[in-house]
Amino acid sequence: MTIGILAIQGSVIEHKHMLQQLNVKVKDVRLPSNLEGIDGLIIPGGESTTMSKLMKRYKLSDELKRLIQNGLPVWGTCAGAILLAKKVTGQNPPPTLEMMDIEVKRNGYGRQLYSFEKELRIKNEELKIENFNGMFIRAPKIKPLAEENVTVLAEIDSEPVMLKQNNMLVTSFHPELTDEPSVHQYFIDMCN
Amino acid sequence: MLKGGVIMDVVNAEQAKIAEDAGAVAVMALERVPSDIRKMGGVARMTDPKLIKEIMDAVSIPVMAKVRIGHFVEAQILESLGVDYIDESEVLTPADPFEHVDKSDFKVPFVCGATNLGEALRRINEGACMIRTKGEAGTGNVVEAVRHWKSILSEIQKLRSMKDELMTSLADEMRVPVTLLEEVKAINRLPVVNFAAGGIATPADAAMMMQLGCDGVFVGSGIFKSENPKAMAKAIVNATMNYNKPEILVTVSENLGATMESLEIEILDVKLAERGW
Numbered sequence: 472m473t474i475g476i477l478a479i480q481g482s483v484i485e486h487k488h489m490l491q492q493l494n495v496k497v498k499d500v501r502l503p504s505n506l507e508g509i510d511g512l513i514i515p516g517g518e519s520t521t522m523s524k525l526m527k528r529y530k531l532s533d534e535l536k537r538l539i540q541n542g543l544p545v546w547g548t549c550a551g552a553i554l555l556a557k558k559v560t561g562q563n564p565p566p567t568l569e570m571m572d573i574e575v576k577r578n579g580y581g582r583q584l585y586s587f588e589k590e591l592r593i594k595n596e597e598l599k600i601e602n603f604n605g606m607f608i609r610a611p612k613i614k615p616l617a618e619e620n621v622t623v624l625a626e627i628d629s630e631p632v633m634l635k636q637n638n639m640l641v642t643s644f645h646p647e648l649t650d651e652p653s654v655h656q657y658f659i660d661m662c663n
Numbered sequence: 664m665l666k667g668g669v670i671m672d673v674v675n676a677e678q679a680k681i682a683e684d685a686g687a688v689a690v691m692a693l694e695r696v697p698s699d700i701r702k703m704g705g706v707a708r709m710t711d712p713k714l715i716k717e718i719m720d721a722v723s724i725p726v727m728a729k730v731r732i733g734h735f736v737e738a739q740i741l742e743s744l745g746v747d748y749i750d751e752s753e754v755l756t757p758a759d760p761f762e763h764v765d766k767s768d769f770k771v772p773f774v775c776g777a778t779n780l781g782e783a784l785r786r787i788n789e790g791a792c793m794i795r796t797k798g799e800a801g802t803g804n805v806v807e808a809v810r811h812w813k814s815i816l817s818e819i820q821k822l823r824s825m826k827d828e829l830m831t832s833l834a835d836e837m838r839v840p841v842t843l844l845e846e847v848k849a850i851n852r853l854p855v856v857n858f859a860a861g862g863i864a865t866p867a868d869a870a871m872m873m874q875l876g877c878d879g880v881f882v883g884s885g886i887f888k889s890e891n892p893k894a895m896a897k898a899i900v901n902a903t904m905n906y907n908k909p910e911i912l913v914t915v916s917e918n919l920g921a922t923m924e925s926l927e928i929e930i931l932d933v934k935l936a937e938r939g940w
Contacts, residue, residue, distance in 0.1 A: 480666065481666055481667060481668075482666055518665075518668070518689070520722075520724050521668060521686045525904060528901070561723070563683075563723040
């Protein structure tokens, strides 16, 4: 199996290391041609404005949309979640791929100063994860736009932080910055 | 997450917008870019909070601002203002001849300059969560940026084969806990990200620092002191993303107009990189 990582900027290498530990082949995606032959794609944390602009500049957006519509499993962490959302609020929202029925508020917990770590409350036993500490950095707040389409997998303080809609997974936290591979394993299972 | 990409110096909201449009991952809010600080001389201090606020309101990417080395009150002011990162910077005139800011007292993350491994580790030990190899700011000359980054790389390389008793004396010499040095030895890199800075003036300069293994680049005077800032900003972003693809670097390097006015290091009156202890 090969999982692609959108490698414009952000926590690319951390995702790569985690996947390699789990014996998955990894491919950097910077150009549309890099999307060939991947079984899933991670859109990492980073600056959503920057990633949105460069995805457009390098003509990745349309091809990516097409692949996700055709069922390519995709996981957006933090900025990646913003880029998958149908609706984004907050200061100067960037254009997104508009794929997932979620509304995302950028920097929902405040600016950089308000980055924090907190244990997740798992909402769905499909997710075989216990005691997972979420790392939140300038994290967005996510809520489902259409409840019937979106499953909340985990929350903190009664707010969703991990959600799934068919082949799309989003987390507002950064599992790639911890030593705990269970969220990555969950995504690998989605790609199988 | 701030990793990969270009952080650009901006002196007003309009420049911040240009930086954001070009694809910068953050901006550094300043009253003057380093090349102007060099020309004007005098004491360079923290930027007026009102200007920083205007820049924070204008863009949605993170905003950084600089404090003088050791000036913990400037840092308190910037933290209270809500900037996303504080740069304790040698580009401003140092305020404390003995010590840097104790960054562990702050919640806001700090980036600090370094010219070698010991300096980088002292800053990390004080609480910096990002290192910026200093280079020589405001010169448009990349040679010092390369020197500082290569110094760090070669010092890390030397650690690999170093015996334990030598590690202890090296840690003493560097004035850092030996545990920090051991961590660097184990992971074979700095424990935090390093962005290259100080003299990056072209897309090729940026790509070179990335190929040498930096996590990103700061571009100060190189953009808004060039002939065509919009094009230069975009080109440097493109080059930083596609740093290992010469066929893309060709296209992005074309037709950018004149670079900033650049300087030889030997003729400088003040070497900013020498500030810091």
